[in-house]
Amino acid sequence: MAAAVKDINLDPTFADIDRSVRAIMEPPGLRYWLWIGFLLALTLTGGALWTNQIYNGLQVTGLGDPVMWAVYITNFVFWVGIAHSGTLISAILYLFRTRWRTAVYRAAETMTIFAVATAGLFPVIHLGRPWFFYWLAPYPNQRFLQPDFRSPLTWDFFAISTYLTISSLFWFTGLIPDVANVREIATGWRKKFYTIVALGWQGSDRQWRHFSMAYLLLAGLATPLVLSVHSVVSWDFAMGQLPGWHSTIFAPYFVAGAIFSGVAMVLTLLIPMRWVMGLEDLITPWHLDNLAKVILLTSLVVSYSYIVESFMAWYSQDPIELMTFHMRYFGPWGWMFWVMVACNCVIPLLLFSPRIRTSTVPLFIITIFVNIGMWFERFVIIAGSLATNFEPSQWRFWHPSITEMGITVGAFAWFLMLFSLFARFMPIISMTELKEGITWLKQALRQGYAKAA
């Protein structure tokens, strides 16, 4: 890591950091608003398609027996997966006192919030009667009839909403000192806005004292939560007894996949962002390198899971299980499986080369592949297994409809729009923690144990 330390820019004083971060938050130009407008248009298109679907019923989708879950649930799992890296970087790495997280964690965490916000839409979108979605929540009613807490979908509801709440609290807490910082230079409506959001934070010793403890504990709570949420999502399938779903490896397998796709998405967002916003001196190759290593590791874990899954099918010698996997590899949807293998198992191996890990363009391309691969992984597991179920007479393969594709695109646009807005109007990089990190490093170097970094 000594090499890494060299990459860290030690020169910036607190003032420099503030200057560069505050610079991002200057009122944006026309190009930015065009971009937002474009995303808004796509989002509204998706919204219109959804409205039509609510009005006409799910017949506007391509769904049918037996593939009753396809794109919508795939999107749901995909976005929940994306959401995982954020809390991983901000909470788990915080507990491990990993220094390189400081520059990137705010972006990752923001991504988490908006990814969950996107994921949360899909369970509602895919419902037959979305106007009754709140029946999944326990709420007081004269019948005193509450959801069935045995159902994985109810677990989902609790897990996702808890996850959204906790990560928002965590994110909000971390934001307060930075917002207070920005408050001091902002003018006009922004000043009012930041003043309210900062809650009157001034960084007195007493405030810091409770803040630090709360932040630590939130991180402590968020860590097991991250692991639980995607385990619960995986149980949506593992709890079913459908061949291809009913597997005990799903929880760790899905968590690894989630971190894999999540970190990839972080890079997909960070690389263009640091270029567009000129953050090269804050988000350095050192950060990219570390994130790439996480991708590489999780990619290996995911590949291992694929192998184990297939091995278990073979080892069980259960004809139905075997047939499901045979169809997964060589059936009408086999190509999706091989796309997934290429994107998730083969291409990430390039990250063994340090040069690729630190050069932005190849890294960016690889992360795109990972995102595609992980989307297909979810689709292959969910729809593929449904299509080849217990009853040979009831097999059938699904074809997408405009509505499904449009809503999917709309969801991506919605996510990017929220992220872009935040990046310009809130401190997308935690000044406080950067300063803290630099202070720590200066002392560390002086006392000659920089290797700790």
Added chain:
Amino acid sequence: MSAEVELVGAFADEERLVHCIGQLKAAQTRFRVFSPIPSHHINSAIYTRSSFVRWFVLLGGITGIVTAFMLTIGTSLEWNLVTGGKPIASIAPYCIIGFELMVLFGGISALTSWILLANLPTFEPLSGYRPRFSSDEFGLVVRCAEADAERFESVLRDAGAQEISREAA
């Protein structure tokens, strides 16, 4: 009893500040620190006992678990509907709800408790606060009797405060 004054000293460097805090504590005077970064040096220099927040979080977590099991078991027994041949009150799946609610309640109580303990939200600035204390300088505000003002000014100056201003309390 003579009138009190506040001395506001601005520091660029955390370590000097911490050193200075030591002296002030020895002098047993009242003071407040503003810092742009969370610093356990400062924290430990001032406080010996750690924040109460953790007890609130513990309490919240326990409440969460209890609520979860009361909710799940209670509602199941209310209707005793059989699904999948499983017992009316199936504890195993309810543990998941238990865990989630523990985290949820714990997290919420963490936020609320720290905000309240830190006297937030408030919109009257604490005396002696300067905007740059949120940005690139540490602030040390000493509250003392007018008579002792000179003495503490020198303490601050020796500690390496860049500029010192005096205000009536």
Added chain:
Amino acid sequence: MSEGLSRRSFIKLAATAGAAAAIPGCEPAARNLIPYVVPDENVIPGMPTFYATVCTECPAGCGLVARVREGRVIKLEGNPADPISRGSTCARGQAALQEVYNPDRLAGPQIRGQNGFETASWDDALKTFNGHLGTASKAGKDRVAFISGPLGPTQTKIAQLWLGAYGSNRFVTYERLADNAARVAAKASFGRDDLPIYHIDQADALISFGADFLSTWGSPVEFHRQYAAFRTPKQRHGQLTLARATYVGPLMTMTAAKCDEWVATSPGDEAAVALSVLNVLVKQGWVSRNSGIDLDALRKLVVDFEPASVAQKTGVSAESIMRMGESFGQSESAVALAGTDDPALHNAVAILNAVTGNVGKTVVFAEGGPAPASSPADVEALVKAMAAGEVDVLVVAGGNPVFSMPVAQKFNDAIGKVGFVAWLGTVPDETAAVAHLRLPTDHSLETWHDTQPRAGVHGLGQPVMVRVFDSRPLGDLLLASAHAGGAKAEQVPWENTADAVNAAWQDLGTKAGGTFDDFWEKVRRDGGHFEDVKAASVSLDAKIFQAYVPAPQPPAGLAVVAVPHIFFYDGRGANKPWLQEIPEPVTQLVWDGWVQVHPDTARSLGVSQNGIVELRTDAGVISLPALISEHVRPGVLAVPTGQGHTAYGRYANGKGANVWSLLSGWGKVAAVKARPTGDVRRLVSPLFRADQMERGIVQTISIDDLAKGVLPPSDEPVPPQPYEMYAPFAYPVHKWAMTVDANSCTGCSACVAACYAENNLHVVGKDYVEIGRVMSWIRVERYFPPKDKADEAPLMQVAPMLCQHCDRAPCEPVCPVFASAHTKEGLNQQIYNRCVGTRYCNNNCPYKVRRFNWSLPEWDEPLNLQLNPDVSVRGAGVMEKCSFCIQRITYAELNALIEKRPVRDGEVQPACVQACPSKAMTFGDEDDPQSAMMQRRIDNKLRRYLVLEEINVGPNVTYLRDIYQTKGKA
């Protein structure tokens, strides 16, 4: 079972007597929910009333019980008192309701004007009608003609009297699928005018030469019941054996698929095979000595039909012929059936039955049979007369001759020559399209009528409800017209059909003895008058051996065969959405027509699956998508009848093609030239794979294993309840369950139709079936054994698949909102109001029996009047599935409660169980070991199995294995 049935039937029929009388004869059309302004005492809102009546969908004449709610018939069920239906129906019978409420029914009289048909008042319409008749009768004798389907005795009499009033006797009944050749043969070989009554259940061996007796030939519902008995293993010579059935014909029909062997012949070769079997019998000396026939003549007849030579000529293996001969000759009693239009075959079969002494045992002629229907000759005579311009007025009351008349008759030209054509019927068809006047008549459920399907069975059809449209009874129209034509009261004594029927039954009553009022009361309750017939003593006419006509050579090259469709029959069923949506049992195709081609033929023609094939005969040309399948003889192109309508309502028009237009003669075979057009139209089936991949969904056992008392090695039983985590729940009152015998199930899909009718299932159409949105709660699982296993399996494996109401139902705990939960009576219930539509339950259902409402269900008016008020209509976005007809369970339990007694066994019958003509399904209480359902399980221990038992969800539907004989064994 039958115990329970008769009791249940009593409860139902008790209500009938007074009610029947209370049905008003002719009221103005009323479409309100309760059509009576002042409800009579029989209409208690919420309480069903039951009327006994007779089905007129096909000549079989099954007795029906109509369930009527608030004055609307909502369901048809078999009449348990009726000797033909015995409480069962077929899919066609169930769908009769969709003709009563058909949105395309003629709403009022119509007269052809300059631009198409114009609605007219009844007065004008009748004035025109009688006017033309008047002028025609003045013009001379026999200027008026009448064509109809089989009408039943009384209406026939009325029609003839009416013709008489207009000085004509051109009366013709036209039934395209009537078994004319059989009548000829009966006359030639036994000197009989009537057709024999068959007792398949009494036989130990059966050979069907192209007689599709389970779907369209003869009396399918009755034959289902008999065949189920026939296939029940019996002790013979101290050994458990299975009666052997063989089907000889070009196509593996549903009947063939349920036989032990399907002998694929070219159309027309059946006769040769039959004679060859006869040859075997004669040689082996299995001809019964006492049948008193001239053996030498017989020998001379069959001498040229050595199995070897026949095999060499027809391509049928000599072994098959030997096997047939052996099973037929060695059994105590056997029956041979002939279903083609080849008189040679019918003669051969008559001889076959006679010389083995089965005439009088399994083939019985009875005295007092119905009057014979018109022969093809009669029809041809009329058509000639029409063409010659000797007919001024033609009245068509059914039969749709324009659609199905042999092309050589040039019926369309002939009808063009007729000055005035009046069409009387319900749903306008191709014939109605060329008429000058169209008068809407009542459906048989709306009017009085009677039937005599065979000796000893007099069915009484009484109106079960007030008419839906502004129609009139056919009989009333004709009687009124007769009187208008100046018929004297002594010639035509009655005012309306009701009187006529009543009068006609007077003499039956006097024969029966007792006062007529009691008799009338009884027959209306029983739905007819049924008497035991004494078998006529008949003997084979020796002349038959000389008068034997050689079989016509099968067409060289390709032959097209018109196969009567189990649902559409000759075409009359095509405008009933249920019948279009329910898959044809063997091919499992919906909403279309097709031509079935053998892979080899397809290769030589260059035809591919779904590729459109153009069929050209001397009579016409049609194009249909190809269905490539092994189940048709190479060189034969099999086309189902009934599709290809051009003017028969929204559901029928433009589907498939009309195969009748390829046939110039009365037969169903023609030489054909076929070529692929290069276009493609996808044939759609709700089933994906025909191979069950050894997943044991429809399991089988060979009769040998059954006799030995061993299970097939392939299906070792899973140890009961292997991994129970929780103690099972107790079901204090009842635990409803079902037993399904795959050996009796033929795949006829009557259960499916019954479910559509009972549970308000809506049809979705071809496109939605293709993407898996069919709504049927019960489906027929149809699989074929893989080639390498074909010897150790039946030809086709079928069993109904419905919700298994599992004790540990996987669908229940995954529902987040308790929409799917278990009842205290062991039912897996779906609460529609609570369902939010996550569809997780269906994903987790191993049997895939749950159905999701992808769109808002809709019924074209007035089909919605048929909806069952006891079953809620589901909205879009909710899951639904089989409920074991919980509304019927509740109905029975409430009755029991009122009468302070426990629910009787057999009192609850889901619609599917009740409809099943072979009684393959039994429903009952698992807690009651005496229940017929449990008894059936106990009696068939070796054949019991659960579908997908290994996943241990505890299904409450127990199946019984299908029984097969190892191939190549007699």
